[in-house]
Amino acid sequence: xxxxEQNSGPLSVPEGAIASLNCTYxxxxxxxxxxxxxxxxxxxxxIMFIYSNGDKxxxxxxxxxxxxxxxxxxxxxxxxxxxxxxxxxxxKGSYIPTFGRGTSLIVHP
Amino acid sequence: xxxxTQSPKYLFRKEGQNVTLSCEQNLxxxxxxxxxxxxxxxxxxxxxxxxxNDFQKGDIAExxxxxxxxxxxxxxxxxxxxxxxTAFYLCASSRPGQxxxxxxxxxxxxxxxx
Numbered sequence: 001x002x003x004x005e006q007n008s009g010p011l012s013v014p015e016g017a018i019a020s021l022n023c024t025y026x027x028x029x030x031x032x033x034x035x036x037x038x039x040x041x042x043x044x045x046x047i048m049f050i051y052s053n054g055d056k057x058x059x060x061x062x063x064x065x066x067x068x069x070x071x072x073x074x075x076x077x078x079x080x081x082x083x084x085x086x087x088x089x090x091x092k093g094s095y096i097p098t099f100g101r102g103t104s105l106i107v108h109p
Numbered sequence: 110x111x112x113x114t115q116s117p118k119y120l121f122r123k124e125g126q127n128v129t130l131s132c133e134q135n136l137x138x139x140x141x142x143x144x145x146x147x148x149x150x151x152x153x154x155x156x157x158x159x160x161x162n163d164f165q166k167g168d169i170a171e172x173x174x175x176x177x178x179x180x181x182x183x184x185x186x187x188x189x190x191x192x193x194x195t196a197f198y199l200c201a202s203s204r205p206g207q208x209x210x211x212x213x214x215x216x217x218x219x220x221x222x223x
Contacts, residue, residue, distance in 0.1 A: 008149070034211045043199055043214040044152075088151070090211070096142075096167075097212075101151040 002027045004091050006100035013107055019076040021103050023089030026070070032092040033065055033072045038102065039085045048074060079107045111136045115200050115215035121223045122187065122194060130185045130218045132200035139205045141183040142212070145169060146197040155198075158183055187220065195222050 003026040013019045021035075032051055036044035050056045050063040050072065062075040072091070076083055086104050090097040113134040122128045134141065140159050144152040154167030158177040172191025177183055187194045197219050201212040 004151075036211075043217045044212075045214070046211040049211050096154060096157065099152040101149065 002030075002091070002093065002098045004089055004098045004100040006087075006089050006103045008101060009104040010106050011103055013079050013105070015079060015081060015107055015109050017079050017107075019079045019083065019105055019107070021074040021076075021087050021089075021105065022071060023073065023091075023100055024071045025089075025091040025098075027091065027093050027098075028067075028070065030067075030070075030091045030093045032097070033063070034090040034092070034097065035061075035063060035072075035074045036088040036090060037085045038088060044088055076105075079105075081107050081109055083107050113200055113202055113213055113215035115198075115218050117218060118216065120218055120220045122220060123223060125189045127186055127188050128220070130187070130198055130200075130220070132183045132185065132215055133181055134183075134200075134202045134213075134215075135181060136202055136204075136213060137180070138202035138213070139180070140203045141177070142201045142203075143167075143173070143175065143183070143185045144199045144201065146199060152199065155185065193222075194220055196220060 005024045035048040037047045038044040048063040050065045056063045060077045064073045084107050086102040088102045089100040116131045142157040143155040156175040158164035174186045199217050200215040204210045
């Protein structure tokens with residue numbers, strides 16, 4: 001059984017701070033890793049993907065992957081209230097990704 | 110603009126009734142998927158299709174059926190055999206290329222049993 005674990009939160013950070021979201025996975029054969037943002041009542045939106053160990057930056061977002069330790073993280077710099085949402089981690093091995101339950105992020109002014 | 114259209118946005122089902130959720134995409138994606146999301150839960154895969162006229166069961170296919178007669182369309186039928194259908198249903202598609210592309214999601218259909 002492939003598992004993807006996320007702390008459900010909520011993670012509360014002040015505006016302007018760095019939000020750090022973490023995800024661990026069980027399948028060592030996993031190859032692709034995705035972060036989706038889901039606002040309340042809406043559908044998920046892909047915001048980051050990473051395939052190689054290390055960091056990948058896109059604007060205020062940085063995805064970090066450590067395959068040896070089987071974790072992937074998402075950093076959000078200069079957090080804004082509009083970043084308040086649930087962040088879903090998805091891990092893909094051969095074809096179908098497995099989703100975590102998501103971490104709720106609250107950015108307060 | 111390309112995207113995925115799900116309809117209706119809200120759907121109410123009576124006990125013993127079959128209902129069909131529509132999913133149409135104009136992204137020219139080969140693969141399409143149906144997920145169910147319950148409060149506090151992750152996404153659970155119902156069915157997926159990699160090519161026209163072929164589809165595979167996901168983790169929770171019981172009580173659901175699908176068809177894939179056209180590349181653009183992947184409707185989901187929630188049958189009366191699904192005893193707890195109240196949930197948020199999400200349709201998604203992805204480009205071909207094993208393991209390297211993420212999903213594009215539709216806006217979802219919220220199904221409620223009345």
